[in-house]
Amino acid sequence: MATILSIKDLQVEFSGFKALKGVNLEVGDREIVTIIGPNGAGKSTLLDAIVSKSAVASGTIEYQGKDITNRFPSEIARMGIGRKFQNPNVYNELTVFENLLLALKGSHGILASITSKLTTMKRHKITSVLERIGLTEYAETPVSSLSHGQKQWVEIGMVLAQDPSVVLLDEPTAGMTPEETYATGEIIKLMSEFHAVVVIEHDMEFVKQIAQRVVVLHQGQTLAEGSVQEVQNNPKVVEVYLGREQIDVAA
Ligand SMILES: Nc1ncnc2c1ncn2[C@@H]1O[C@H](COP(=O)(O)OP(=O)(O)OP(=O)(O)O)[C@@H](O)[C@H]1O
Numbered sequence: 439m440a441t442i443l444s445i446k447d448l449q450v451e452f453s454g455f456k457a458l459k460g461v462n463l464e465v466g467d468r469e470i471v472t473i474i475g476p477n478g479a480g481k482s483t484l485l486d487a488i489v490s491k492s493a494v495a496s497g498t499i500e501y502q503g504k505d506i507t508n509r510f511p512s513e514i515a516r517m518g519i520g521r522k523f524q525n526p527n528v529y530n531e532l533t534v535f536e537n538l539l540l541a542l543k544g545s546h547g548i549l550a551s552i553t554s555k556l557t558t559m560k561r562h563k564i565t566s567v568l569e570r571i572g573l574t575e576y577a578e579t580p581v582s583s584l585s586h587g588q589k590q591w592v593e594i595g596m597v598l599a600q601d602p603s604v605v606l607l608d609e610p611t612a613g614m615t616p617e618e619t620y621a622t623g624e625i626i627k628l629m630s631e632f633h634a635v636v637v638i639e640h641d642m643e644f645v646k647q648i649a650q651r652v653v654v655l656h657q658g659q660t661l662a663e664g665s666v667q668e669v670q671n672n673p674k675v676v677e678v679y680l681g682r683e684q685i686d687v688a689a
Contacts, residue, residue, distance in 0.1 A: 439466035442634050443488070443519075443604055448497035450480075450487050457483045459658040460497065465604065470626065470635045472645050474669070475655035476679050481638045484655065485606045488636075489514050489521045501604070520602030522610065528592050530582040534573050537581055538564045541596035563599065571595040571625055587618030594625065598633075605629060607637045611644055623647035642670075642680070654679065 443465040450458040458480045465471050473481050486492035488499055490511045499507045506514055515521075528537050542560055568574045571591040576584065581592055590610060597605055607626070611619040619641065626648050629635050639645050645652060645666060652669045654662040656679065662672045669675050 439469060441465070442467045442502060443636075444498075444500040445484075445488070446498050446500075448484070448487060448499065449495045450483050450492050451495045452492075457492075457658055458487065461655070461658070461660055463653060463660070465634050465636060467603070468630050468632070468634055470630045470637065470648055470650045472649040472652045473636065473638045473655060474640065474642075474645060474652060474679065475661070478657075479655040480658040481655050482608055483658075485521060485608055485636065485638065488606060489519060491521075515600065515602075518601070518603040519606065520597035520600050520604070521606040522593050522597050522608065528581050528589055528596070531580060533578050533580055534568070534584070534592055534595075535564060535577040537592055538567055538595050538599050541599040567595045567598050570598060570628055572621060585618070587614045587622070590614065590618075590622070591625065594629075598629070602633060604634045604636065607635065609638055609640065611639065611641055619644055620647065642666075 441464050443463070445461060445463040448458050448461045449456060461480070461484060463471070463484070473484065475481055483492055487494050490508055494507050497507070498505055501514075501517060501519060504517075506517065529540065532540070539556070539560065542563060565574075568577055571594055573588060573591055573595070576588065581589060584592065594607070594610065610626070611622050614622060623644055626635055626637065637648065649666045652664065652666055653660060654669055654675050661678065662669050662675050664672075670680060
């Protein structure tokens with residue numbers, strides 16, 4: 439599998455506090471990498487650094503062999519890295535179709551996107567994204583009447599509409615019902631036919647459903663890496679993270 443994203447010795451600091459202390463991560467083309475770890479481990483900061491939402495203090499991020507460290511976020515998005523944040527960032531008063539239309543590459547503003555002529559290519563693209571996020575029947579539904587889970591899928595669809603090669607998802611199942619969580623896992627597995635996907639997640643059942651490779655972050659460093667089974671059987675991971683998760687579940 440060819441490497442699409444290569445992160446070397448990445449350090450990120452906030453006013454002297456080292457949130458990432460030399461993280462290395464390789465992501466293969468069309469691979470799903472799941473990142474787990476305790477609160478404050480640096481998971482979101484890692485995704486933020488990839489898309490330049492947080493500045494990199496040292497180290498490098500290469501995408502398709504090009505150094506993208508600290509480039510403008512818009513440039514990184516244009517190059518093919520799409521990021522979905524934790525909270526849905528959709529236009530509630532518009533339909534699902536209109537939201538996806540707005541997200542298409544080359545769209546210029548709400549009014550221009552909605553009133554401009556819809557080419558066959560754009561319609562095909564949106565139809566394909568709707569199928570992939572399981573919302574074909576909701577194309578004409580205003581986003582305001584969707585469930586929380588469905589809104590999250592619209593936002594995943596908005597990322598996919600930009601044709602990224604790498605998709606970064608920060609806790610995509612937060613607040614979802616068990617059924618929505620399972621459906622999200624299936625959406626992500628389908629996504630990996632076309633995109634590399636990096637997912638931050640806490641729900642270990644979900645991690646088992648989707649994960650090919652799991653990376654465990656702890657205090658700004660990689661604590662372990664491997665299959666779900668390997669990390670689950672790693673005493674260090676049990677001690678700092680999974681043991682605590684199990685205690686939380688029991689409580
Ligand atoms: N903008 C910021 N300014 C200052 N400190 C920050 C900033 N963003 C993150 N941090 C700190 O960096 C550390 C890593 O935070 P981060 O959000 O990356 O953790 P996380 O692993 O995603 O945690 P969670 O699971 O709670 O989302 C934390 O100690 C956090 O308080």
